[in-house]
Amino acid sequence: MTTAFRAALAFSLLAGFYVLAGLVVAAALFFDVLLIIEFRVGVLKPAIVLTLAAAALVQAIWMVSRRKPGEQPGLAVTREQEPVLWRTVEELAQRVRTSPPDEIRLVAEVNAAVSEDTQLLGLRATRRRMYIGLPLLQTLTVDEMRAVLGHELGHYSGAHTRLGAPVYRGRVALLATVQGLARHRFLQRVFAGYAKLYLRLSQAVSRRQELEADEFAVAIAGRLAMGEALRKIHGTAAAWEVFMADYMSLSGAAGGRPATVFGGFHALISDPARQAELAALAERPEEASPYDSHPGLRERLAAIALLPEPEHVPDPRPATTLLVDSAIAAQAVEQSIWTPEAMTTLRPVSWEELVEQGVYSSLNADALRDLAVAGQRVMASPEPYLDAAFEALQRGQRQALEAHLHGLGWNPGEGMLAVVLARALEATLIRHGEARWTLSWSGPARLLFTDGEEVMVAEYAARVVADPSGVPGLRDWLADLGISRDYVPA
Incomplete structure (x- = not known):
């Protein structure tokens, strides 16, 4: 089953969800009108049940449709602030034959991602954003970072982000509808089953798109760089989870917050004893699920190993060389972690x-x-x-x-x-x-x-x-x- 066919099927299921909701509303209106024309005791119960269920459905869909996008995470950096990073992204965008993002944001996450604001169910793009995790810049080489950026730009080239926004909104609408039908068990089971089918299919599309984006990454930086980037990201993500759970969670407990977040994370991943523990965490067997948005590490590495090796000049420098001043960038991103209230009420210690x-x-x-x-x-x-x-x-x-x-x-x-x-x-x-x-x-x-x-x-x-x-x-x-x-x- 091709990715395009899966995507078309996911959109069909999304449309089917609204058709299913419309049928419930139509059935409620039918029984209500029937009750008005001629009152019958046998019609009263289904009329009440369907009317309440239809009201819950409409409310859930309305709430999701009225939901506004939240504040963007991280720190937006301009071409003047980070010229090397911007030139790198724009050069890679040309390599994968796509337009560069309109905005680059540095975030406090072990992740890189792209998004695209769209209209008309993804047919028209309005604004592109790229999110680059500062921990990645601190742990990867330039070669590995170029592979990661090429992967994300590959999502643009493959029009993956066009599908992402409407598919995500459909996912939110379905889950909100299932929750809103808590008092209507039968209908909730129907919509829950439909939601599972939609999630399995849409996430299968996402997994296939990740493998397609990996092909762009290898074409830019080679199999070795992309493979090492994936391994490092996997291990760094495990370290970040430990850091957030055991250290950052102490923020606010005594009216304090860390004066240097990334300095602490660097100290954690540099500790010899921790390195052994984190290596063991990274080697844990992965549990695959049909609801995963990304293929497992082993599957991605196996797929990368089959791709042709391009000709390129390796660049083993640390990825922080893409920034004008990594310390200043880290400090600025740290400021974006805290709310204005936390900045004023919590002491930096x-x-x-x-x-x-x-x-x-x-x-x-x-x-x-x-x-x-x-x-x-x-x-x-x-x-x-x-x-x-x-x-x-x-x-x-x-x-x-x-x-x-x-x-x-x-x-x-x-x-x-x-x-x-x-x-x-x-x-x-x-x-x-x-x-x-x-x-x-x-x-x-x-x-x-x-x-x-x-x-x-x-x-x-x-x-x-x-x-x-x-x-x-x-x-x-x-x-x-x-x-x-x-x-x-x-």
Whole structure:
């Protein structure tokens, strides 16, 4: 089945979706008119059901059709700002026999992409945009970057982007319709089945288009450059996921944001221990799905290996040479990550401070406060002394403590109290200057005493919870550290 035929079939299915919706509306109108002409009890139920379903359908389609495009991500760069990058893109556009983009935007993503604003279901193009991920410029060579840019321009040359916008809008409309029919199970199942068929077919078209665009990339930079680019992107994407989940997620937790985002990412991917871990992540077997928009890495590499090798002069320089000043570009793109509110309310801090305060805020602060409050409620103490929780535990009030912690939002479970106690003890040490969370690019942040020894209180807390006779020893340990029994967490 050719790509053109698949695309035509996808458009036919998209048109069929609106025809199907129109049939539901027409059926609702038919039963409503029939009910008005001659009231029958047997007609009343289908009339009500179809009318409500038709209303939900029309509302979902109307909401999607009225939805306006969101703000464009990243930073737009002009020819004057980045002349080398623009000349490279325009030269490659000539190579693949297409018009260059009207706009180039640098984005904080491990990705490159193109889009095209269209009218009349993709028959008329209005504005082209190219998005280039700064992490790609930081990790690829010029040769590899040219392959990636050639791939994206290949989407223009193959008219792939003309199909993209209407196909995407159809996908959104179908999914919104399925959600809008939540109260109409039968119709929801009908439209859900139709949506699955449409998604499978449209995504199959997308996968074929990616392989076609790879042919343009190889024709420009060769099999080796494109293959290496795909491998690096695959590995860099895995590293970016780790970076976002384990480090960037701390932003805002203590009123701070990293002063240098890409500096932190560079430190992560440069750490020897992390490099081994990230290499293992990149080697994980891929799970293929008929709903994937891109073929798997192995499939793409196998297809590239069969393409003819062009004559070209290799350029192993780092891709950052395509930028006037990569540091200034990185700083500008970082500014685009944050909302205006975040820029004004979150302090730019070092990664060391962000980790120290962010991990404490997200992991320890609630545990310390909630354990003290739970102890106060159980023991009816005048203040939320942390020691009140110890006293409750020593007096056999574990279940009461756990009940109050559950009421404060902690998930009940066998080890819940031990977890809260361990985190509260860590927080107490931090608040009294005995320990601090320490940044590590090799793995999770480590809680260290001031002498550099790692704090490990989880097993100790579990033993005290299991055997409350250990509470006096816990009190003595804290007293030796200068932490009094009347300590009230702020």
